[in-house]
Amino acid sequence: MSLRFFSDKSYYYSGGDMTVLIGNRVLKSCTAALLVLCAVLISACSSTKMAYRYADWGIVWWVEDYVTLNYAQKQQLNVDINDFRQWHCSSELPRYQSWLSGLESDIGQGTLDMTAVAFHQEQLFGFFPPLLSKVTPIATNLLASLSDAQVRELAENIEQKQQEFEEEFMTDNPEASATARAERTRGRVERWLGDLNVDQRAIVQTWSEQRGRQTEIWLQGRRNWQQALLSALERRSEEGFANGIEHLIKEPDEAQGEEYRAMMAESSTAMKTLMVDLIQASDTTHLAHLSNRTAELNSDFETLTCSPAPEVAASTGNQMVR
Numbered sequence: 001m002s003l004r005f006f007s008d009k010s011y012y013y014s015g016g017d018m019t020v021l022i023g024n025r026v027l028k029s030c031t032a033a034l035l036v037l038c039a040v041l042i043s044a045c046s047s048t049k050m051a052y053r054y055a056d057w058g059i060v061w062w063v064e065d066y067v068t069l070n071y072a073q074k075q076q077l078n079v080d081i082n083d084f085r086q087w088h089c090s091s092e093l094p095r096y097q098s099w100l101s102g103l104e105s106d107i108g109q110g111t112l113d114m115t116a117v118a119f120h121q122e123q124l125f126g127f128f129p130p131l132l133s134k135v136t137p138i139a140t141n142l143l144a145s146l147s148d149a150q151v152r153e154l155a156e157n158i159e160q161k162q163q164e165f166e167e168e169f170m171t172d173n174p175e176a177s178a179t180a181r182a183e184r185t186r187g188r189v190e191r192w193l194g195d196l197n198v199d200q201r202a203i204v205q206t207w208s209e210q211r212g213r214q215t216e217i218w219l220q221g222r223r224n225w226q227q228a229l230l231s232a233l234e235r236r237s238e239e240g241f242a243n244g245i246e247h248l249i250k251e252p253d254e255a256q257g258e259e260y261r262a263m264m265a266e267s268s269t270a271m272k273t274l275m276v277d278l279i280q281a282s283d284t285t286h287l288a289h290l291s292n293r294t295a296e297l298n299s300d301f302e303t304l305t306c307s308p309a310p311e312v313a314a315s316t317g318n319q320m321v322r
Helices: 003-007 009-013 029-042 048-053 055-064 071-109 114-125 128-144 148-169 174-193 198-209 214-233 241-250 258-280 284-304 310-321
Strands: none
Touching: 071 114, 071 128, 071 284, 114 258, 128 241, 148 214, 174 198, 174 284, 198 258, 214 241, 214 258
16 A cells, blocks of 8 residues: 555566566666655555665666666766656655655545545656656667667567566466466555454455456566567667657557456456445554555655756746746
């Protein structure tokens, strides 16, 4: 029931099968490594403040899991990351605080019904467009700078990691897949609700069994997107490259395929139902646990919020005068 519980479409709609940080909507291959800065805000991280403050190192390491950068690329990426983090902690974290305060209020008043859950989920989805707008030119510039050898390395690592995902999550036994999905989902929910009761465990198990082929569809959608990215990289010296990458980042569903889009549409309602059912089956201990964790995260965001950079503050001030 963290921010991630409300936000990560692919991750939670598929029962936690997605082990990357934010999900197919945002986190795609090396282009989305910049969003690690934001991932710590919507993850079940036990040390949000530490993760956020040191995310720049993690981003570079994560990128180099896929492709080895040269000195100039690392330097530019570090500059871009610092600028991104300055914008994010001054502009976006206060928005997250405001949203969390509203969520805390609804938890306290016991008003988290289907309408409220849908509202909070959509509120959080609204945080993504500004992030994507900031990330897109950074990712595009990095991808455009790759050499032929780096693109080959990227393709090889993408394929290797895809195979690792398929080996980990694909099974010929639907019952075993549902059980594994239920265990992953239960573990993440319990970080925010505490130990689940018998009824809640049954809700998670039933929900997981009803997910059908979601893991298979997600993996195929992931592969489709990756192939579209690699295809675009073959044209990285052409004029339309930037527009193509922007489209892949902001409208990934088109590359992921019709079956993937249909699965996501169906899963949206199922995810809201799961959250509401778990909350309704909660006792006062569960709700207190959820409220405390939400307040803790809100406090972390307050600590991490920073002032705008001087040039940003000056620009904002001038605009207000006009």
